[in-house]
Amino acid sequence: MAADTLNENRMRERELRYFGRVLAGQCHELVNALNIAHELCGLHEDTLPRALEGQVGAVEKLGSLARRMQIQIARCHAILRVLSRFAHSLDEPEGTYDAREIVERAVFLAARQARLRQTELQVVLPQGGVPLVDYNPFRLQQAIHEGIELLLEGVAQGRRITASLTPDPLGAEVKLESGDPLLCNEAAVGRLAELTALVQAAGGEVRETPEDGGRLVFLIPYGRRDATSPDSDTVGRGGATGGC
């Protein structure tokens, strides 16, 4: 089997694992919202007899409970909207897309992990003008998400990770910053090398790595280069496999 095919198969397997991981995580988020809605319905049921008896405040309580249920329903809709776009992104061909949407989506998908790590996640998008760049939408989204995960491993509790998108003369620049250096172990360095390969497969390049500054910068060029799966020689170039 040709090296390119092997690499592509490896990349596909990795995509599938990522897809499953995201789906499972978002299912947990949905279940959390549904559990709350379940309890709110229970409290609504508990309150109803008191409202029928005319107890002071009980009718207002029913209204308040209905609004709180609506919040959880809206939360479920937001998750499902993102999940639907996420699932479709696997089918979408490489092409020209709105980079803002994909950065926003990757940050949304990483929010659960950030919360579990007690880290704030912030997204900063350009005000005017939509950067239109050529990339593999699923892989770029995966690269941003996995970049955030990599930073999350090294970030101190209570810190913030910022994902920002800025237009660049060559395309669009995605910057992930935590202020804390990459976790210094073999696994983290290996994952950084894998991430570099993923960014290349998405049609971009890694400009800076978080090894010493907690900053990961990708460039997604306007004119997509021939970026089929990278061969093993290119994986990790640009300091991505260096020690820490």
Added chain:
Amino acid sequence: MAALRVLFVDDEEELVSTVVERLDLRGIDATGAMSGEEALTRIEEQPFDVVVLDVRMPGLGGFDVIKRIKQSHPDLEVILLSGHGAKEAAETGLRLGAFDYLQKPVDLEDLIAILHRATGRE
């Protein structure tokens, strides 16, 4: 008989406040905590008969919390709450000394029945 004193621990604030209110309506003296760390502080501050603890939380997770509870308050019963498909996690909790576990969403009457069993108030 004195009211059952229950500490309900989950990182979803809305879930905690709602369950606490529902337990209160049933004559149970319920207190909420939004993290493992807060739960351990509450346990030091006031006495409880049972702790109802979510397995997966930011910071100190349910397993860490149950280990610490069993070290400092070996007689305090803990009931674990787990998400979908988390049977293995629940079994780990039982090995760590949990009295029982329930899968979310919890039927409140089932929870109350377990609370009573855990405290010998059946």
